[in-house]
Amino acid sequence: MNPYQYNTKQAWKVVLIIIAATIGIASLVYSNYLVKSLSxxxxxxxxxxxxxxRSIMTMPDVDDEFISFVYAVRDSLTLPAIITDEKDNIIFWRDLDSTKTNIKIEDSTKTNLEYDPSYFQRELIxxxxxxxxxxLNLENGEKWSVYYHDSKALRNLKIFPFIQLSLIAIFLVIAYYVFNSIKRSEQNLVWVGxxxxxxxxxGTPISSLxxxxxxIKIKFDAEDDQVVNEMERDVTRLEIVADRFSKIGSKPALTNYNVYEVINNFVQYFKIRTSEKISFQIVGETHVEAMLNVPLFDWIIENLLKNAVNAIDTEGTITIVIKENIAKEEIFIDISDTGKGIPKSNFEAVFQPGFTTRQRGWGLGLSLTKRMVRYHKGQIFVKESEVGKGTTFRIVLKSNLNYEPTQV
Known part of the structure; x- marks a missing residue:
């Protein structure tokens, strides 16, 4: 997968997110319209x-049929409401907490309203x-004010869209996670197989070789022949590669090794199989140790060195710096090249399966590298890079590990 294909894939994700956001916004807008209408x-x-x-409390004597109609209209309201005069004295209320109110009927013409003052003040505010x-302007010049708040149905309608969208979002996140986990599990089984x-x-052709x-050594007395010895080293290397693949899906053992020695041994093998125009330098602390599986750790270094070599057009330098952070019991391994560099926008993408800048690349090297670093309970990331000047990858390992290894 080249950067264009990767960016296209990311663009589709953005489009789907925009569509989902549009649906959510449309739902909120429509719900807001309903809320305004009901309000x-x-x-x-x-x-x-x-x-x-006002009519009931101020109108003169009228016939019973009309007063019954007015009462029916008044009692049809189901909203909590309060009427006050110009001095904010409470004259009448509707649908408040009955446990905080009490109505005494002193006689047939006068109604005395008793209430909890603090409760009514809170409700009024x-x-x-x-x-x-x-x-309301009365005929005698007085002015009343009527206050009310939304019904329970309207309050529920206001928060319902947010609850609905939250539940949908939670469901989608869970579904995405589950399907991704199933997909990754299936992919892992395929890769392991x-x-x-x-x-x-x-195994068979390596043994034959x-x-x-x-x-050849016996027939041509070539025990000390350099070419034959290098051939033997390459076949031994093939054995190590086969052993790497056989360990995928299992839990290989980790052993305490000197980090500098392991890296130096592999670099000595690797550099004579690389262009003489590319120089290698290993600097830093030579005494630090970490829990390693050497075949897998060599694979990590190999992938990073191959990427560095491919990033250098003709000639350049690859530098490996080994440092120890004693306070945090960490080891930093920085692998730098003087190649073409990586755009900052691709710092995370380079570790995605299928991402590659080469036409014939599979885009699996750094993805596998990250996985093997995680197996060592470490981290890997692009520490710094500048287009046209080079890149530095950093591996962070624990210098004192006591843990059960996880599956590769």
Missing amino acids: QSERTKAEVWAMST RMKSAHKPIL MAKEAAHQL MGWIEL
Whole structure:
């Protein structure tokens, strides 16, 4: 997968997120429209209730049929409401907590309203903050103010879209995680099967090659021949590669090794198989030790060195710096090259399976490298890079590990 393909894949994810966000926003907008419509309807009801209450409390004697109609209109309101005079004295209320209110009927013409003052003040403040008051002008010059707050149905409708979207988002996140886990598990099984089969297939020809090399040494008395010895080293290397693949999906043992010695041994093998125009330097502390599986750790270093070599057009330098952070019991291994560099936007993408800048690359090297570093309970990341000047990868290992190894 080249950067264009990777970016296209990322673009599709962004498009799907935008579509999901659009649906969510549309839901919120429509719910807001319903809330405004219902809110306007409730205000109209509050106005009708206010005027009917004023009529009942101020109108002269009228026939029973009309007064019954007015009472029916007033009692049809189901909103909590309070009427106050110009001095904020409470004149009447509707649908408040019955445990905090009490109505005494002293006689047939006078009603004395008793209530919990602190409760009513809290409710009045709450209603004032919820809506503008409805003003009523009486014939005697007095002015009443009617306050109310939303019904329970309207309050629930306001928060329902957020609850709904939250539940949908949680469901989608869980579903995405589950499906990704299943997909990764299936991919891991395929890769493990392919790796073990490759190791099995390599076993027979490698054994044969070792036998042929021994025959060449005996027949041509070539025990000290440099070419034959290098051939033997390469076949031994093939054995190590086969062993690597056979360990995928298992839990290889970790042993305490000197980090400098392990890296130096591999670099000495690697550099004579690389262009003479590329120089290698290993600097830093030579005494630090870490828990390593050498075949897998060599694979980590090999992948990083190959990437560094490919990044250098003709000639350049690859530098490996080994440092110890004693306070945190960590070892830093910085592998730097003087190659073409990596854009900052691709610092994370380079570790994604399938990401490559080469036309014939599979894009698996750094992905496998990151996985093997994690097996060593370490981290790997692009420490720094500048296009046209080079890149530095940093591996962080624990210098004192006591843990059960995880699956490769």
